Amino acid sequence: MTETSPPASSGQTRAPNIRDVAREAGVSYQTVSRVINGSPSIRDATRQKVLEAIDELGYRPNQAARALVTSRSRVIGVLLSDARSYGPSSTLQSIEEAARAKGYFVSTATIGLPDLPSIRSALDHLIRQNVDGLVVIAPQTRVFDVIQQLSPELPLVTLEASGRLDGHTIAIDQEQGARLATRHLIELGHTEIEHLAGPQDWIEAQTRMDGFLAEIRDNDLGTRPPILGDWTADFGYYAGTQMLGRLDFTAVFAANDQMALGLVHAFRDAGLDVPGDVSVVGFDDVPGARHFWPPLTTIRQRYELLGARCVDMLLGEIEGDEQRYHERIGAELVVRGSTAAPPPHDPERAFRRFG
Amino acid sequence: MTETSPPASSGQTRAPNIRDVAREAGVSYQTVSRVINGSPSIRDATRQKVLEAIDELGYRPNQAARALVTSRSRVIGVLLSDARSYGPSSTLQSIEEAARAKGYFVSTATIGLPDLPSIRSALDHLIRQNVDGLVVIAPQTRVFDVIQQLSPELPLVTLEASGRLDGHTIAIDQEQGARLATRHLIELGHTEIEHLAGPQDWIEAQTRMDGFLAEIRDNDLGTRPPILGDWTADFGYYAGTQMLGRLDFTAVFAANDQMALGLVHAFRDAGLDVPGDVSVVGFDDVPGARHFWPPLTTIRQRYELLGARCVDMLLGEIEGDEQRYHERIGAELVVRGSTAAPPPHDPERAFRRFG
DNA sequence: CCACTGGATGTGACCGTACACATCCGGCCG
DNA sequence: CGGCCGGATGTGTACGGTCACATCCAGTGG
Known part of the structure; x- marks a missing residue:
């Protein structure tokens, strides 16, 4: 040398x-x-x-080095079932912004298929990273079983209102939103109202349905079984074509805007006028909803608020705040062109052929 | 004791x-x-x-402990300018899935405002976390200046086609997509075609515009200055109302589906028929585009592919692969109901009043 | 005047892993 | 039969911080 x-x-x-x-x-x-x-x-x-x-x-x-010695990673894991839809992605963004402001990092994992191995794999991935806490935007009920089993101690905030869980929960008040939508239709004079619900392993789909049913009941209207959909516009279209066979309703409350969009499409294809013949209400107020044809009456949610509150709550829990509580953020009705008073009564209506 | x-x-x-x-x-x-x-x-x-x-x-x-001793965090940072839109969030999800399959974690940071401090703050946040590599889905050109300055050595994959950068780049072929859209209109017989472009600090907006102009030129049609928008449906609506004043075109190529949606809304409000009077093409194929009224002709992008390739490329670079290359993923034309042959020539058309 | 107090700063140990190197052992070849 | 070789396994050390504790020092009261 x-x-x-x-x-x-x-x-x-x-x-x-x-x-x-x-x-x-x-x-x-x-x-x-x-x-x-x-x-x-x-x-x-x-x-x-x-x-x-x-x-x-x-x-x-x-x-x-810091994480090694403190055994705190300053990483928050976000478990998503779908990062592409407007609701979840808006929430994710607002969580990320709030977390960053507090000096925390955000790591995401998406559940591909809603089966147990996928859920387990996504969750396992986050846990491997030693996340300090978990936010769940994957509101399938079974997700929580896996969490309980895999890491019951992990601080947790779930974004959906579920009575089954004792963890911290924050939610946009889905039930109140659903009630607002339903009440709007009732106040316009509708009495025959259908509900196109979301998939029932989604807690928020359940809650929206609950809100709908509660409001119907409170107004002494006849209940009819909701149609169970899958959130997609394609399903909305399909459901619309099916519903045309028995035109025994004058309004539909769809559990999200996408399904409402497909529904309106099907009705229009069949020569029905929205809102002249049928009123439709959606849920979410996706960007562009006001430019649909007709501009969609829907329920707006405050995602920015949701993310910030959610991070507050999670950090509180991480830092040893033991109190468990639920919190709700109000939703808001946005009236546009897809709802109107029901058409004059026509006993033949249900038997006429559309399409 | x-x-x-x-x-x-x-x-x-x-x-x-x-x-x-x-x-x-x-x-x-x-x-x-x-x-x-x-x-x-x-x-x-x-x-x-x-x-x-x-x-x-x-x-x-x-x-x-592992990261400490290897000085590799196994975390990939994703810098987003907006996580809520369909394109970015789809890409993010596919990146996350691909990264997880390779044992990597994904951490996101969103740029709030497109100003320098915001960009710097988001990037700084990711760098603090010792990310092994960076994916940029924030296609504002100035982002790259900040990266160069803050951490020039970091392995980088950018998702937008930009000739200015020598890093690895992968992109959906925006230019080809724009050409497809434009050619489709030309083949239908349109000669007076407008372009509603995106904000010009977005590289992809530039590229789509370039593709449009190139295709127009190749077909010896007269060029007209594109209208510069901001991606939103609201702007599309506004632009539509403005364009009605001088109805000297028979087709519009909008740089994304949202603007196309607003545009169609404005035209319909004015009593114009789409596609009877004016044809409209969008870009993205957002979910629901096939249920718009009329169902929107648009350009579909393959986001799943994009994420996977992008992660491949980044990991290659992280592991010391020095070759720099660009890659393109083809886009695809989806023809639906918003385009048709132009209306018969009518010299009075531009002077008639709509609305 | 000295012990005491408390704020400001320094020292040693440890967190859990991977890397470089040392060691061990059985089989093979000259 | 001994040295050598290479595969399988064990030992020391460093990574870059934080925590618990030790130390130092000036101000204070008895």
């Missing part, structure tokens, strides 16, 4: 660590650590020196 | 580590490490013992 010069900073120079900063600032590494973590007992002059050294060296605390 | 009994497993028992597994299996911790990392020189019998011990204790390797 003929090399005599000190190890030249050739190419890949190691990132500065806390001791480099300490040396630069002329203090001990512990003092640097205190500055980083905002300890109160540091003299201003010292803090200043350290901050300058940090800036000088471009120092960034190593998250891995 | 009067305590003589061994530390009882009272309440919060520490998670098992690699040495616990080693003890259980009767081997050294290094052997356990080898099994975990799939080293070839392990006897099957030994491997079996270790795997059983892992299973027995419910052992999970500690990511933080």
Whole structure:
């Protein structure tokens, strides 16, 4: 070995660590650590020196080292059943923004198929990462069974109202929203109202249906069994074509905007006028809903609020807040062009042929 | 100290580590490490013992410790400008699925406002987390300047076609898609075609516009300046009302489905028939586009493919693959009800009043 | 004047893993 | 039969922080 010069900073120079900063600032590494973590007992002059050294060296605390010793990763896991739809993706974004503001990272996992192995795999992936807490936007009921089994201690916030769970829960008030939609139709004079519900392993689909049924009952109208759909516009269209066979209703409350869209499409294809012949209400207020034809009456949800509250709650739980509570965010009715008073009574209506 | 009994497993028992597994299996911790990392020189019998011990204790390797010593976090950062729209959120989901399949985690950061501080803050957040690589779905051109400045070495895949960048790039072929849309209109017999473009700090908006202009030029049609929009349906509606003043066109190619939706709304409000009087093409094929009225002719993108390829490419780069290359995924024309042959020539048309 | 107090700072140990290197052992060849 | 080789396994060390505890020092009251 003929090399005599000190190890030249050739190419890949190691990132500065806390001791480099300490040396630069002329203090001990512990003092640097205190500055980083905002300890109160540091003299201003010292803090200043350290901050300058940090800036000088471009120092960034190593998250891995930190996580190793504190056994806190500062990562929040978000379990999604579908990241593409408007609701979940809006919520995810607002969670991410809120978490970042608090210095937390957000890691996502999507459940592909709604079967047990997929749920387990997604959840396992998050747990492997040592997430500090979990937000569940995958409102299939069985998800919670898997969580209970796989990691019952993990701080958890679920975004759907479910009475079955004792964890923290926050939700847009789906039931109230569904009641608003239904009441709107009733107030317009409708008495024969159908409900096109979402898949029943989704808690929010259940809750919207519950709200619908409750409002119907409260107004002493006859109940009719809801149609169970799958959230897609394609299903809405299909359901619409089927419903034309027995035209014994004057309004439909669809559990989301997509299904409402397909429904309207089917009705129009059959020569029915919306809202002249049939009124339709959706749920979500997706962007563009006001430009549908006709502009869709629907229920608007406040996703920004949802994410922020949700993170607050989860961080509270992570930091050992033991109280369990539920919280609800109100939904709002947006009246547009797809609803109107029912057509004048026509006893033949149900027997006429459309299409 | 009067305590003589061994530390009882009272309440919060520490998670098992690699040495616990080693003890259980009767081997050294290094052997356990080898099994975990799939080293070839392990006897099957030994491997079996270790795997059983892992299973027995419910052992999970500690990511933080691993990241600390390898200086690899196994986290991929995704920088999004907007997680709510259909395109980005679909891409995000497919990236997440592909990454998970390879054992990587995905952490997201959304850029709030498109100003420099916001971009910097989002990027900084990801870098703090020691992400191994970065996927950028925020196609504003200025984002790349910030990346260059903040962390020029970070493996990077960008999802938009930009000639300015020497990093790996993958993209749905926006230009080809735009050409498909434009050619479709030309083949139907249209010669007076408008383009409602996206905001020009989005690379994909630029590329779609380039494709449109190129196709117009190739067919020796007269160019007209595109209208610059902001992606929203509201803007589409507004643009539509403006365009009605000078009805000197028979078709519009909108840079996304949302704007197309608003456009159609405005035309219909004014008493124009789509496609009878004006043809409209969108871009994206959002869910529901086939149930718009009229069902929207548009360009479909293959997001699933995009995410998978993107992760492949990024992991290649992370593992030291130096070749820089671009890749394109073809887009596809979906013909529905919003396009038709132009109306018979009518010299008065531009002067008639609609609305 | 000295022990005491409490704020500011420094020292040692440890978190759980992977890497480099050392060791062990059986079989093979000269 | 001994040395050598290579596959299988074990041992020391470093990664970059934080925590518990030790130390130092100035101000204070008895």
